[in-house]
Amino acid sequence: xxxxxxxxxxxxxxxxxxxxxxxxxxxxxxHYKSNTGSLEVGGLHRDEVISWLMCLNSRFHFTPETVAxxxxxxxxxxxxxxxxxxxxxxVAISCFYIAAKTFEEDEVIPSAVDLVKTSQCGCAVSDILRxxxxxxxxLQWNVKTITQIDFLHIIHSLLMCYYPQxxxxxxxxxxxxxxxxxxxxxxxxxxxxxxxxxxxxTFTLAxxxxxxxxxxxxxxxxxxxxxxMAGVEVDSLIRCREVAAQILKDKKMLxxxxxxxxxxxxxxxxxARSRSFKRxxxxxxxxxxxxxxxxxxxxxxxxxxxxxxxxxxxxxxANPVCAN
Numbered sequence: 253x254x255x256x257x258x259x260x261x262x263x264x265x266x267x268x269x270x271x272x273x274x275x276x277x278x279x280x281x282x283h284y285k286s287n288t289g290s291l292e293v294g295g296l297h298r299d300e301v302i303s304w305l306m307c308l309n310s311r312f313h314f315t316p317e318t319v320a321x322x323x324x325x326x327x328x329x330x331x332x333x334x335x336x337x338x339x340x341x342x343v344a345i346s347c348f349y350i351a352a353k354t355f356e357e358d359e360v361i362p363s364a365v366d367l368v369k370t371s372q373c374g375c376a377v378s379d380i381l382r383x384x385x386x387x388x389x390x391l392q393w394n395v396k397t398i399t400q401i402d403f404l405h406i407i408h409s410l411l412m413c414y415y416p417q418x419x420x421x422x423x424x425x426x427x428x429x430x431x432x433x434x435x436x437x438x439x440x441x442x443x444x445x446x447x448x449x450x451x452x453x454t455f456t457l458a459x460x461x462x463x464x465x466x467x468x469x470x471x472x473x474x475x476x477x478x479x480x481m482a483g484v485e486v487d488s489l490i491r492c493r494e495v496a497a498q499i500l501k502d503k504k505m506l507x508x509x510x511x512x513x514x515x516x517x518x519x520x521x522x523x524a525r526s527r528s529f530k531r532x533x534x535x536x537x538x539x540x541x542x543x544x545x546x547x548x549x550x551x552x553x554x555x556x557x558x559x560x561x562x563x564x565x566x567x568x569x570a571n572p573v574c575a576n
Contacts, residue, residue: 295445320399322351346383423511458493
């Protein structure tokens with residue numbers, strides 16, 4: 253069975269396996285203190301600067317992979333080094349610059365001078381270049397990190413392959429548009445430090461499950477299947493789902509507001525009314541087979557930058573730091 257871009261299920265499953273193996277070797281939970289004063293970066297400082305990075309990403313027209321990696325590098329560095337809040341913007345913009353150099357084409361990457369000017373970060377070029385070296389040395393030059401976006405592309409492609417009818421009941425919905433919605437939700441949740449304590453695969457499944465619950469009665473069975481393949485712990489998935497649901501509800505991003513075709517409306521509306529976001533799922537035991545990820549699987553009308561660009565207005569509305 254092949255997708256429209258030529259990737260078959262076997263290839264996708266192998267990519268999922270490889271990505272999970274990399275995640276297992278890389279990932280460590282990051283926990284932020286809520287209130288740390290002026291001596292150390294806390295959760296609120298972190299969330300403000302990550303929201304700022306999301307907005308910068310639209311100005312530079314970088315891909316979702318770039319900003320996701322920038323966030324991951326920032327969190328990794330902050331978990332290793334105590335940083336004072338007054339230096340957090342310099343750290344974040346430097347991590348973002350490293351991510352851009354990792355993923356973007358050379359002609360797209362701005363010079364350090366343009367980066368400082370466009371971002372209005374308040375740092376000198378020399379500060380960013382010096383901070384880059386500090387970060388790279390602390391991470392032992394190993395900056396490529398598995399992110400939620402990596403898993404999102406793989407799992408969504410698997411869903412489209414195994415359940416090609418999944419979006420048929422939703423008005424004006426294509427796989428790429430659905431990916432845009434899922435990416436938007438991932439980025440909103442990445443702006444909250446409570447979510448970085450969960451594995452990227454768990455984080456991604458939680459976001460996908462919240463969307464599938466709104467469009468199909470079979471969402472639980474689908475998530476069961478993926479959860480077993482990925483080896484995600486049931487309790488962790490439930491907790492992550494609850495945190496993500498609350499974040500999105502607070503930002504008025506949930507429920508999403510899908511429009512359904514006539515035969516689909518009644519059943520889906522009833523499901524949405526009757527189900528709590530804190531529902532305890534009866535997920536079955538884990539299986540042994542797990543499989544790997546990629547960056548971009550769709551060749552439809554929307555590119556990676558469009559996915560994020562189209563959703564940045566939501567960040568601007570929800571986060572005052574983006575309004576400037």
